[in-house]
Amino acid sequence: MPKLPNGALLQGLTLERSSRVPMYKQLETGLRKLILSGTLRARQKLPSTRELAGEIGISRITVKAVYEQLVAEGYVQAKSGSGTFVADGVKLETSSQVGRLPDGVTRKINLTDRALSILSSNASVRQGETEPFRPGVPALDLFPVKLWNKYIREATNTSHGDFSYGSVNGNADLRRSIASYLSDARGLNVDTEQIVITSGAQQAFTLIAFTLLTRGDTVWYENPGHIAGRDIMKVMGANVAPVPIDAEGIDLEFAIKNQPSPKLIFTTPSHQQPLGTTMSLARRLSLLSYAQENDAWIIEDDYDSEFRYRGRPLPALSALDSKRRVLYVGTFSKSMFAAIRLGYIVVP
Known part of the structure; x- marks a missing residue:
């Protein structure tokens, strides 16, 4: 009452x-x-x-x-x-709560061109229940929750120093573990200082685009390819040039003949998204040679190389990069679970 x-x-x-x-x-x-x-x-x-x-x-x-x-x-x-x-001076038009517009009433907000380009994106929004054959989602029901919780407790009980801001590159122990894993699984010999921890692969693409691209730069982008990553390049004002996929991966010959010289090349050589093609060794070497000769950078999106039906995967494209033109991007969203929002960049 x-x-x-x-x-x-x-x-x-x-x-x-x-x-x-x-x-x-x-x-x-x-x-x-x-x-x-x-x-x-x-x-x-x-x-x-x-x-x-x-x-x-x-x-x-x-x-x-x-x-x-x-x-x-x-x-x-x-x-x-x-x-x-x-008190004097309290403005009556202010409110201490976030108000709700009445039903049926809309308010026009003038968004920037960048925001409008994001709204028009066709990138999938993965919300709600996990359905069969949904791409990019591992077997969440098989995730070892008890073991995960055990390790979380051990990590938080050991040191409270990690609760602070820490290094801008990310936790040093995590970067060492990633470096060790990349050496064993992907043939990459990297220093921990080359690894930058990000909030998933999407933030990694954003950081790279902000660092390397200026408005009007050309980006060669696999077609079909990763939609959200392509949208980031467009938001940055880049000229996103679609490049088809053939039996060996990104069609380098087509791109050279039909597209302007790129500042950046986006590719998924280990498991092309969404077609599943593995880039051949010959195509990898040709792509690296082109990038070196034309002062172009390559984003290697190695989003799910952990999944193999048989045998070990080819070494990462970055492992063949003697001239250091490749920015390798990895993520734990596919191998562990998406909500972890944890990825990394290996910078040249």
Whole structure:
């Protein structure tokens, strides 16, 4: 049953004892609304903490804490020996809560060209239940949750230093583990200082694009290819030039004949997305040679090389890169689970 104060001053204040919202929070919110709506006017005196506590049937300590909070926020002023008063200068048009527009009412927001290009993206939004044959999602029901929780507890109990900002490159132990893994599984001999931890592969593409691209630069991009990555290049103002896929991977001959010289080349050599082609060794060497001779950079998106039906995969394109033109991007979203949002770049 709602509790209404008897005093005329606070007739607009309603507290619901059965609500899951704590009484102190209801009281804070109610008083703010009365002040912002003009019901309680500037310099108007509020009931004493004893009076209001008796009126609404809660502890005086609770009322005192609410008044102190409103003083701290600037809604009211406490005057020693006189009481608590509504503060001067509170703008009635402001609101302490995020409002909702009435049903059927829309508000026009003028978005930037970059934002509009993102809205028009055809990139898939992977929400809701995991359906069969959904790309990019591992067998989540087989994930070793108990073991994962054990390692999380061990890591957090060992050191609290990792709770701070740490290195801009990311956790040093994680980077060492990644370097060791890449050496064994992908044939990459990298220093830990070359590894930059990111919030998934998507942030890695964004960082690379911000660093290397200027408006009007050409990006050779596999077609079909990774939609969200392509959208990032477009948002950066790049000329995204589609390059078809043949039996050996990205069609380098077609790109040279039909597209402007690129600043950046985006490719998925280990397992082309979405066609599944593995780039041949000869094509890899040709691509590296072209990049070296034409001062182009290559993004190697190695998003799921961990998955193989048989045998070991070919070494990463980056492992063949003697002139250091390849930026290798890896992710744990496919091999572990998407919500981890953890990826990395190996910079040349």
